[in-house]
Amino acid sequence: MKQLTAIYVDGLHVNFSGFAAxxxxTMDIRYGEVRAIIGxxxxxxxxxxxxxxxxTRPTSGEVYLDKTIDLSRHDEASISRHGISRKFQKPSIFDALNIEQNLELAIRRGRGYVDMLRSRxxxxxxxxIGEVMDLIGLAASPGQLAGTLSHGQKQWLEIGMMLVANPQVLLLDEPVAGMSDxxxxxxAELIARLKSPERAVVVIExxxxxxxxxxxxxxxxxEGSVLGEGSMDKIRNDPRVIQVYLGR
Ligand SMILES: Nc1ncnc2c1ncn2[C@@H]1O[C@H](COP(=O)(O)OP(=O)(O)OP(=O)(O)O)[C@@H](O)[C@H]1O
Ligand SMILES: [Mg+2]
Structure with missing residues (x-):
């Protein structure tokens, strides 16, 4: 059984040449939840x-995975190997490869280059890969070139490329930006399917x-601090949140 806390942040400060970002x-993100970060x-x-x-390195404060792994002491590659996977806004899929090949490439990631080309x-x-294609809703056309997918489908493929590695923490920065209704x-339905007691999902939107x-x-x-936290209903009715964000 996993510990409850996936990502633990305490007293974190990040300054960029004097500017406090x-x-x-302080926050505590748990396994089994989908946490939205807004603002x-x-x-x-x-x-x-x-x-x-x-x-980015903390200027001060703590950031831990599972309350035991001090992430400020690991580099990006090591953190990724620990099962923290992040989706950027611009998909890093290969347009000239098809859906299935993109996922095959992703599942081989982390191996040496030659190994990657040779290994079966x-x-x-x-x-x-079959399971992930089902999950992201792209199982009907595994041979379709990624370059011909819609904007939304490309984003789902990118999420699929994260999922083949079974990440325990999934970080999604503005996953629906530019998508049709x-x-x-x-x-939203895909994210609901990603929920698992073994996984924390963080969504910025x-x-x-x-x-x-x-x-x-x-x-x-x-301004770099927690203004409010709770259910969406609670947040929608929080006067301070309305004032600085939702009311605008
Ligand atoms: N590498 C950096 N060097 C200097 N300033 C930075 C750097 N990265 C971010 N900042 C500044 O830190 C502040 C926080 O930026 P950040 O990108 O985290 O905001 P955000 O909440 O993601 O905003 P958005 O909703 O626009 O994406 C901003 O004022 C930004 O200009
Ligand atoms: Mg941002």
């Missing part, structure tokens, strides 16, 4: 993901209807 941030532009949301993934996939790896709805649909708990950041 994150100020005394105005510049609130520090992406910077928090940068710290969790080792791209195990039965278990094939099974995993229909694609946004499908993405500005689309509040989407957040209300997917999030178990919402954390509102403002």
């Amino acid at each position: 994150i100020t005394n941030l 105005p532009n510049g609130a520090g949301k992406t910077t928090l993901l940068d710290v969790i993934t080792g791209k 996939l195990s039965g278990e790896q094939h099974r995993k 229909h694609e946004t709805q499908r993405t 500005h689309d509040m209807d989407f957040v209300g649909q997917v999030a178990d708990l919402v954390t509102v950041l403002h």
